Amino acid sequence: MSGDARDRVLVTGATGTTGSRVARRIAEQGHAVTAATRTPGRKTGARDVRFDWYDADTHGPALHGADRAYLVPPVGDPRPVEVVLPFLERARAAGVRRVVLLSSSAIPAGGPGAGQVHELLAGGMFEEWAVLRPSWFMQNFTGRHPHAAGLRAEGVVASATGDGRVAFVDAEDIAAVAVGSLTAPVAPCTDLLVTGPEALSYDEVAAVLHEVTGRPAAHRRLTYEQMRDRLADGGMPREFADVLARMDLAIAEGAEDRVTQTVQRMTGRPPITFRAHAEAALRRGHASP
Missing domain, CATH: 3.90.25.10 (UDP-galactose 4-epimerase, domain 1)
Incomplete structure (x- = not known):
């Protein structure tokens, strides 16, 4: 991974539908993983840390040593940018260089919810980024x-x-695209419509x-x-x-x-x-x- 000695991926929502799969796949590839979740200790195969979007005291330990992050915004919050933006600012200062955001095919950049976070990434907050927009x-x-x-x-x-x-798309395919976006030598730096x-x-x-x-x-x-x-x-x-x-x-x-070729292109196999x-x-x- 470039010339940076750091090789740790922070996975938020690490016991969730996509996060658990991303954490497992990243670890299987030999990368160090920090599994950030409100309920650590579930044997994710990674370094588990307690993480709560609404408790800033948990953010520093989660970010420690990470250079990439898989971001699952707080579920059910209609305005997640209010807690995600301070976290991203802290992540950038801590040395995170690549962020992959989980959004939705129904939400464009600048739209409601995760669309506001999408807009931040597309606007250049990080040089390396991707936004997954799964169906x-x-x-x-x-x-x-x-x-x-x-x-x-x-x-x-x-x-x-x-x-x-x-x-409809299987979470296994979403995770495979996320892992590719996190580990590829060159970040996609775009949004990826995953179907x-x-x-x-x-x-x-x-x-x-x-x-x-x-x-x-x-x-x-x-x-x-x-x-x-x-x-x-x-x-x-x-x-x-x-x-x-x-x-x-x-x-x-x-x-x-609509049907896209994102899974085929990113993984080499059909969805x-x-x-x-x-x-x-x-x-x-x-x-x-």
Whole structure:
């Protein structure tokens, strides 16, 4: 890695859906890893440290010795830039030279949420950077997301997406692109739209889950207001629930009906299909419904 003797990658959200995979893959490649999480000690294979976006006292130990960072902004915060910007300033002063941010395909630079952090990176805050903008996760239907919970409880996935299609992407593919962005000799210095290999409607997703698991699975179509209230009633901050419900409306209007070659280009292999993901989740005992 250049002429810098430092070779440590800080992974925030290191026990999360993408962070855990990034930390594992980076360690397997022989790089030193600091796994930053609110719940250290989960045997991530890295140096675990306690990290809380809202506790600045945890930021220094997390940054110690790191020259690159995988950044997962605080989940559910509609204005994450307010805590992420001071952290990035501290990271730059501490010697971090490359930052890879996890954002979303639905959020452009300068947009809400992580879009404000994206704008900082694109504006030159770090010379080496990348912003991952993955489509919606396949794990939403097989993990701990409200969609998966609804499938397990009722055999139903509820959304306001209508007939809109999404090129759902597996978190393993997102992690592979993140690792490439963190370890490549030259940083991408751009945003990377990360999708799966095919765009599917929620009706089609439910049909695949039914075929793979043999259990009931259907798409319940909601209005924007019904979706917002459903998320808020489930404990999500209402402002964030509104943002997610509006993203469903954008999907209904075709905003996510696109497929990119980012995974193929960054990893040399095609992205995982939704059927393959569902079959693997079923083997692990995690597939919904």
